[in-house]
Structure formats: C-alpha cells, structure tokens
Amino acid sequence: MSQQRHARARAAIALLTVVLLATPPLRRTLEASMTLQMLVQLPLLALLGAWLAAALPARLGTALAAWDRGGCSGLLLASVAALPWMLPRALDAAVDLPWVALVKFAGVPLLIGAPFALSWPRMGFVLRGVFCMEAVATCFRLGWLYLVAPQSLCSNYLIDDQRRLGQWLLAIGLALCVALLGKLLAGRFDTRGSGADPPDRP
Numbered sequence: 381m382s383q384q385r386h387a388r389a390r391a392a393i394a395l396l397t398v399v400l401l402a403t404p405p406l407r408r409t410l411e412a413s414m415t416l417q418m419l420v421q422l423p424l425l426a427l428l429g430a431w432l433a434a435a436l437p438a439r440l441g442t443a444l445a446a447w448d449r450g451g452c453s454g455l456l457l458a459s460v461a462a463l464p465w466m467l468p469r470a471l472d473a474a475v476d477l478p479w480v481a482l483v484k485f486a487g488v489p490l491l492i493g494a495p496f497a498l499s500w501p502r503m504g505f506v507l508r509g510v511f512c513m514e515a516v517a518t519c520f521r522l523g524w525l526y527l528v529a530p531q532s533l534c535s536n537y538l539i540d541d542q543r544r545l546g547q548w549l550l551a552i553g554l555a556l557c558v559a560l561l562g563k564l565l566a567g568r569f570d571t572r573g574s575g576a577d578p579p580d581r582p
C-alpha cells in the first residue's frame with residue numbers, strides 16, 4: 381500500500397513538473413538552445429512520463445501487459461513517437477507553433493516515456509541489445525549530420541549551437557558504446573555467483 385502511495389506521489393510530482401516546464405520562463409530557458417531542447421527538455425519530459433507510468437492502476441497494467449508481450453508493442457510506439465523529435469524542423473515548430481508545443485508536452489511523456497518504462501522490464505536480452513545498438517547508431521548519425529551540415533538546419537538556432545549539439549551526440553554515442561562494451565565484458569568474464577565451487581585439493 382505504501383508503495384502504491386509512493387507511486388501516486390511521484391505521478392503527482394511528474395504532472396506538476398510537466399506544467400512547470402511548460403510555463404514561459406522555464407520553456408524559454410530550455411528552448412533557447414537547440415542542445416538544451418534535445419538533450420535536456422525532451423529527455424526530462426520522457427522521464428516524467430516514466431514516473432506517470434508507475435502510478436497506473438493494476439487492472440490497466442494487466443491489460444497493457446497482454447497487449448505488450450515481450451515489450452515489443454510499447455517499444456515500437458515509443459520509437460515511432462520519438463522519430464519526429466529527432467528532426468530539426470520539429471524542434472523549430474515546437475518553438476514557433478503553440479499546437480506543436482502542446483503535442484510535445486503531452487506526447488513525449490505519454491507516448492515515449494510511459495510506454496518505454498512499461499516495456500523495458502518485459503524486454504528480453506536480444507530486444508534490449510537491438511534497442512541499445514540503435515540508440516548508439518542514432519546518436520552517431522544525428523551527431524555527424526549536425527556537425528557537418530554546411531548551414532543551420534533550424535531557423536531558431538545558430539549553426540554554432542547546431543554543431544555543439546552534434547559534438548554532444550557523438551560524445552553520448554561513444555559513452556554508450558563504452559558502457560555497453562563494459563557491461564558485455566563484465567557479463568562475459570565475471571564468474572562470481574555461478575554456483576561452482578573450486579575442486580578440493582588432496
């Protein structure tokens with residue numbers, strides 16, 4: 381019961397935070413930079429969606445589990461919903477058009493963060509590996525695009541900001557590669573907990 385109360389409290393905090401992020405002062409601050417909008421504002425909204433997902437009623441969670449076997453459906457939904465926010469035009473439109481901003485503040489938590497949080501525990505090793513590799517590839521693709529583009533791809537942001545975002549994405553992709561490699565090596569070579577005792581010496 382206390383765990384359920386804790387989840388509801390987190391959901392209430394998440395909703396309040398989404399509203400605060402949508403207020404003009406915070407929104408202007410995070411959308412003043414292309415880097416801040418893509419690497420801070422959007423991930424933060426997705427994280428808040430994950431907090432909302434934790435407060436779902438048990439019946440709804442059971443119904444979603446039947447629809448989301450193996451985590452495939454939720455991951456597909458989150459991936460499709462995330463695609464537009466990787467495009468410079470969408471970042472521009474979120475600054476200029478109120479209806480696009482509304483889609484961002486409602487859609488990113490509900491269509492990206494919440495489905496992903498619900499699906500991740502259901503995913504097997506292979507699906508998680510495919511997702512992680514695709515995340516690395518996306519960071520490298522977008523980072524390279526933003527870094528080498530000869531002109532600014534967004535009308536609201538300068539090319540220096542765009543190139544800075546490209547550098548950050550390449551660095552994140554590299555960090556993810558190192559983290560994944562370290563996890564694979566640790567899993568491959570760590571024999572602790574295998575339950576095998578060394579043979580007794582005579």
